[in-house]
Amino acid sequence: MATTKPKTAAKKTAAKPKAVAAKKPVAKSKAAASKKPAVVKPVAAPAKTKKVVKKVVVEKKGIFDGFFAKKYDANESVLTIFKKPSLYGALIGELVGTLLLTLVMFALSFFGIYNAAIYTFAFIAITVAVFAFSGAQLNPIITAGMMATRRISVVRGVLYILAQIIGAMTALGIFSGFYAGGGDMAAYAVPTMAKVAEGTFGLVSIVELVGAILLGFFFSRALAYKRSVFTFAAVVAGGFAAATLIGYIVSYAFLGLGNNFVFNPAVAMAYQIFPTAGANFGEIFGGICSALATYAIFPAIGGIVGFYIADFASALASSEE
Numbered sequence: 189m190a191t192t193k194p195k196t197a198a199k200k201t202a203a204k205p206k207a208v209a210a211k212k213p214v215a216k217s218k219a220a221a222s223k224k225p226a227v228v229k230p231v232a233a234p235a236k237t238k239k240v241v242k243k244v245v246v247e248k249k250g251i252f253d254g255f256f257a258k259k260y261d262a263n264e265s266v267l268t269i270f271k272k273p274s275l276y277g278a279l280i281g282e283l284v285g286t287l288l289l290t291l292v293m294f295a296l297s298f299f300g301i302y303n304a305a306i307y308t309f310a311f312i313a314i315t316v317a318v319f320a321f322s323g324a325q326l327n328p329i330i331t332a333g334m335m336a337t338r339r340i341s342v343v344r345g346v347l348y349i350l351a352q353i354i355g356a357m358t359a360l361g362i363f364s365g366f367y368a369g370g371g372d373m374a375a376y377a378v379p380t381m382a383k384v385a386e387g388t389f390g391l392v393s394i395v396e397l398v399g400a401i402l403l404g405f406f407f408s409r410a411l412a413y414k415r416s417v418f419t420f421a422a423v424v425a426g427g428f429a430a431a432t433l434i435g436y437i438v439s440y441a442f443l444g445l446g447n448n449f450v451f452n453p454a455v456a457m458a459y460q461i462f463p464t465a466g467a468n469f470g471e472i473f474g475g476i477c478s479a480l481a482t483y484a485i486f487p488a489i490g491g492i493v494g495f496y497i498a499d500f501a502s503a504l505a506s507s508e509e
Contacts, residue, residue: 259339269343278344279351281321286355287362288314289326290455294363297447304432308425315421323414324421325407328352328453332488333404333495339411349454356458381459384448384482392448393486395439399431399451400487404494406430412502456483 269275292310315324325331328349335345384392406427413419431451439445450456461483463475 256338259337260341260344264341264344266343269341269347275344275347278322279347281318281324282326282348282351283355283358285314285318285322285324285326286352286454287359289452290356290359290458291363293450293455294359294458298363304429307432308429311425311428312418312421315424316417319414319417319420322348324424326352327403327451327491328484329400329403329451329487329491330407333408333491336492337408337495337499352454353457356452356454360458360460381448381450381456381461381483384478388443388445388448389478389482391443392439392445393482395435395443395445395449396451396482397486397490398438399435399449400490401494401497402431402434403427403451404491405498406494408495408498409502450483451487453484453487 289311292307292314296307315326318324318326325334325348331340331345331348331352334340335342340348407424410420410423410427413423428451435449435451439447439449450459456479461479463472463479466472466475
């Protein structure tokens with residue numbers, strides 16, 4: 189019987205288990221390999237700094253520090269002032285403003301209208317109109333105070349006074365020209381100041397002096413409000429109204445002197461205060477000197493005193509305790 193060989197098992201394939209490919213270590217780049225580990229240096233503790241406390245010494249200013257200092261352009265002089273176009277605008281403002289004020293005073297006194305309210309409103313309007321040109325001083329009394337307190341230079345002050353006098357005299361010329369035209373105005377006379385009677389020189393001078401002090405004081409205080417032109421004009425006009433009221437009371441009621449005050453040397457000249465006739469030259473010259481003293485010198489002194497009183501009071505009020 190034939191024997192069959194048992195089937196041989198299928199060729200044994202060397203079923204070798206698939207070797208899991210071992211991951212080759214990723215070769216580090218040379219740069220990385222060469223990179224040395226960073227050495228962390230210990231941070232040194234900040235050095236203790238000493239606090240230096242500086243003592244700030246605040247010097248206390250005295251009441252009169254800067255009291256007499258210049259308050260205008262220090263470079264302004266005779267050699268430089270005429271190169272400024274603004275000067276000529278200021279002079280026009282002073283001339284026109286004083287001319288208008290004089291005409292208003294002439295018109296009121298011409299018809300015997302002594303109404304302080306009318307003049308006050310006119311004063312405010314004229315001041316507002318010319319304020320931007322020159323500050324609307326319109327009075328040698330005020331200009332003298334401005335020069336003495338060094339708010340404007342002497343050169344500018346003298347030019348302002350000349351412009352004010354020219355303005356007032358121009359007003360007299362205009363008014364006299366209309367008066368010469370005749371008509372109903374012939375019944376009136378061109379306004380003039382009552383002559384200072386003999387023996388009343390001192391009394392009239394005192395009235396002018398006191399009124400000028402009030403004007404200087406009010407104008408100096410009004411300068412603190414010059415950013416508001418209307419407020420400035422109202423304070424100045426109120427000062428003139430107060431001076432006029434006191435002048436009337438003292439001159440008429442107490443002294444019986446009549447209308448012998450004007451509180452404006454330029455307008456006083458337009459009111460023809462200087463004598464034009466006399467027995468001799470000495471009498472005429474004496475009358476001119478007397479009129480200048482009463483209506484120019486004493487009022488100028490009063491204006492300066494008024495400015496300094498206001499500045500002194502302001503310095504005391506703003507001083508540190």
